[in-house]
Amino acid sequence: MSEPLLQAVNLHCERDTRTLFRQLSFSILPGTVTRVEGPNGSGKTTLLRMLAGLNDAWAGELRWCGAPIASQREEFLRNMLYLGHRPGIKPLLTPLENLRALMAGRRPSPDAVLRQALQGTGLAGFEDVPCRNLSAGQQRRVALARLLIADEPLWLLDEVFTAIDAEGVKALEALLQQRAAEGGAVMVTTHHDLALPGMHRLTLGAGEASDER
Numbered sequence: 001m002s003e004p005l006l007q008a009v010n011l012h013c014e015r016d017t018r019t020l021f022r023q024l025s026f027s028i029l030p031g032t033v034t035r036v037e038g039p040n041g042s043g044k045t046t047l048l049r050m051l052a053g054l055n056d057a058w059a060g061e062l063r064w065c066g067a068p069i070a071s072q073r074e075e076f077l078r079n080m081l082y083l084g085h086r087p088g089i090k091p092l093l094t095p096l097e098n099l100r101a102l103m104a105g106r107r108p109s110p111d112a113v114l115r116q117a118l119q120g121t122g123l124a125g126f127e128d129v130p131c132r133n134l135s136a137g138q139q140r141r142v143a144l145a146r147l148l149i150a151d152e153p154l155w156l157l158d159e160v161f162t163a164i165d166a167e168g169v170k171a172l173e174a175l176l177q178q179r180a181a182e183g184g185a186v187m188v189t190t191h192h193d194l195a196l197p198g199m200h201r202l203t204l205g206a207g208e209a210s211d212e213r
Ligand SMILES: Nc1ncnc2c1ncn2[C@@H]1O[C@H](COP(=O)(O)OP(=O)(O)OP(=O)(O)O)[C@@H](O)[C@H]1O
Pocket: 015, 016, 020, 038, 039, 040, 041, 042, 043, 044, 045, 046, 047
């Protein structure tokens, strides 16, 4: 069996006085898509933000390729891509400018590559239009274009199906499966009815969690 990319050991998280999860342990293997599920407020976003290093209010241990993330944070950040539940794009910038900004500090990519990614998410003809003039789904697609040029093996995706039409959902599902087939791993939260073949589930809720494989 392959070594896990990511391991969580005895994670514990409280928000105000409420325990969201305790003794939460799971492993994310290469070649897998894991859906993090649970009712509203069960801690899905909190968990993904913790994994992405955007939330410090937790206890436990996280490991990347067998070693504590705390001892190799930069290495982990280079190998992880997080897309949050807000598209995180700037309305005054165009899709091309936003994608350039999203790639900043990562691998510099020529504009031709960025334009191709935007076209690949259905934004052909909108590459140079200010994002404030785009629809909600089109704005989401600007952020999703990042996935088409991503070489990070681990994707943490929070509610990225929001506002995407049926055809776009199919394309996004195919992209997640492709990342897994390439040996990467995806953790995704969604209220959309996602059921990919072989998909794993990590279920949060009422302070308890179960890891189904
Ligand atoms: N910054 C914060 N300070 C205090 N409590 C917070 C904070 N962020 C989230 N919470 C609380 O943590 C709980 C879990 O929130 P979270 O957004 O992780 O849930 P979720 O499972 O993603 O929910 P949803 O399905 O509605 O998106 C909620 O009760 C929320 O009020």
